[in-house]
Amino acid sequence: MNTSNDTAYALELRGMSKRFGALAALSDIELSVAPGERRAVLGSNGAGKTTLFNCITGDFPPSKGSIRFFGEDITGFPPHERIRRGLRRTYQISLLFMGLSVIDNVYLSCLGVSRGRFSFLRPRRDDALVSSAEELTQRVNLWDDRDTMVSDLSYGQQRQLEIAMALSGAPRFILFDEPAAGLSPTERRELIEILTNLPGHMGYIIIEHDMDVALRVSDYVTMMHNGKIFKEGKPSEIEEDPEVQALYLGGDAH
Numbered sequence: 001m002n003t004s005n006d007t008a009y010a011l012e013l014r015g016m017s018k019r020f021g022a023l024a025a026l027s028d029i030e031l032s033v034a035p036g037e038r039r040a041v042l043g044s045n046g047a048g049k050t051t052l053f054n055c056i057t058g059d060f061p062p063s064k065g066s067i068r069f070f071g072e073d074i075t076g077f078p079p080h081e082r083i084r085r086g087l088r089r090t091y092q093i094s095l096l097f098m099g100l101s102v103i104d105n106v107y108l109s110c111l112g113v114s115r116g117r118f119s120f121l122r123p124r125r126d127d128a129l130v131s132s133a134e135e136l137t138q139r140v141n142l143w144d145d146r147d148t149m150v151s152d153l154s155y156g157q158q159r160q161l162e163i164a165m166a167l168s169g170a171p172r173f174i175l176f177d178e179p180a181a182g183l184s185p186t187e188r189r190e191l192i193e194i195l196t197n198l199p200g201h202m203g204y205i206i207i208e209h210d211m212d213v214a215l216r217v218s219d220y221v222t223m224m225h226n227g228k229i230f231k232e233g234k235p236s237e238i239e240e241d242p243e244v245q246a247l248y249l250g251g252d253a254h
């Protein structure tokens, strides 16, 4: 049975494990993220970061353990029920409509979320959703390109558009999967600005290989290795930690 309680956490993972056959991709993960908190999850290739996201979104059922979202046990919920409760994610692979304009992509995303599931069948234009789409397009600095076809955007702009789509329907919590991957230094600076300017109540977890981006946009950092959490701390503590430097920054773990 799924019950709510007065937990202080936006996201709470207890004893979460995920096996793929003999491989333990995640082992006994304990993770608590407060409402409005911005958390970076770092780790070498294969550490289990994407699997962690897939379990939180419901794309993969965990083999063991529980997930609470703002106090509600969502462990057995399908992805669309989690979306309905205000959980969003971005993917490493682009899910944009390349043949449509920027504003149409954001509008469709707002429309899909407003219906509680991703279905795009609706006969008439909804003005409240148009306003939301316009506001989100401005938030990610794409207003001047609102009528541009997505296929004509730069790669960095496409990633910005993905963020706008993840923000549709006023989410309470977002999972960003390597949003800085493939971006130029200028685009990275713009990404940092977009993330730091998100409304304060909107918490997130960001998976990011770029330490500079991750440490600048997070309040707290969780380091993973071989499917386990091996260290947590403030960005400054993580940056200076000799074990982290040996394992991750030094590249020994790769």
Ligand SMILES: Nc1ncnc2c1ncn2[C@@H]1O[C@H](COP(=O)(O)OP(=O)(O)OP(=O)(O)O)[C@@H](O)[C@H]1O
Pocket: 020, 023, 025, 043, 044, 045, 046, 047, 048, 049, 050, 051, 052
């Ligand atoms: N669908 C799957 N089937 C089998 N094994 C999988 C599957 N997805 C992930 N794995 C394995 O689980 C482990 C963790 O993978 P995961 O993709 O979560 O790591 P990651 O930290 O996101 O790595 P990267 O930084 O390379 O994206 C890896 O050994 C991977 O090969």
